[in-house]
Amino acid sequence: MNLKEIMYARRSIRKFKDTKVKDEDIKYLLEVAMSAPSDCNRTPWEFYVVTNQEVLDKFYTIRPMRYKAPLAIVVCGNTNYTLKEHLADYYIQDCSAAIENILLGATELGLGSCWCGIVPQIDRMAQAKEFLSLEDNIIPFALVYIGYPDEEKEPRTQYDESKVHYVK
Numbered sequence: 001m002n003l004k005e006i007m008y009a010r011r012s013i014r015k016f017k018d019t020k021v022k023d024e025d026i027k028y029l030l031e032v033a034m035s036a037p038s039d040c041n042r043t044p045w046e047f048y049v050v051t052n053q054e055v056l057d058k059f060y061t062i063r064p065m066r067y068k069a070p071l072a073i074v075v076c077g078n079t080n081y082t083l084k085e086h087l088a089d090y091y092i093q094d095c096s097a098a099i100e101n102i103l104l105g106a107t108e109l110g111l112g113s114c115w116c117g118i119v120p121q122i123d124r125m126a127q128a129k130e131f132l133s134l135e136d137n138i139i140p141f142a143l144v145y146i147g148y149p150d151e152e153k154e155p156r157t158q159y160d161e162s163k164v165h166y167v168k
Contacts, residue, residue: 013112016147112149
């Protein structure tokens with residue numbers, strides 16, 4: 001598939017087969033995640049790869065789902081590497097770009113994925129910090145469920161000309 005086909009094929013998958021994701025595929029997803037742009041190249045992200053079923057079950061309690069994936073990547077911001085003061089929240093864009101790369105990489109590999117937000121829900125953030133025993137400087141931003149899809153969705157674009165505004 002070319003990039004445009006991958007982008008159109010990328011859909012939120014909510015049903016997964018009970019098949020372990022290969023270690024080399026997980027590494028590939030982390031490599032493409034870390035190729036994302038970041039403000040001033042600060043790369044303030046941390047990635048927690050969760051395959052432990054007990055921990056996955058805990059995450060299902062903060063983001064209730066009717067499906068279970070064999071893998072979750074929890075994408076976090078590390079405030080030790082963010083810009084300071086009023087610029088500190090740029091980690092949000094950095095982590096978002098990394099997540100989009102994970103989603104597209106998963107689609108390329110034939111894996112399904114679903115991005116689930118944690119920030120800005122204070123209760124979800126506190127629970128995720130507890131589940132992963134995160135230090136104070138690590139902010140759990142979002143989690144991405146990944147696995148072999150057990151559902152099929154048609155590729156699509158959501159292009160809407162009415163949302164495009166040209167300033168000439």
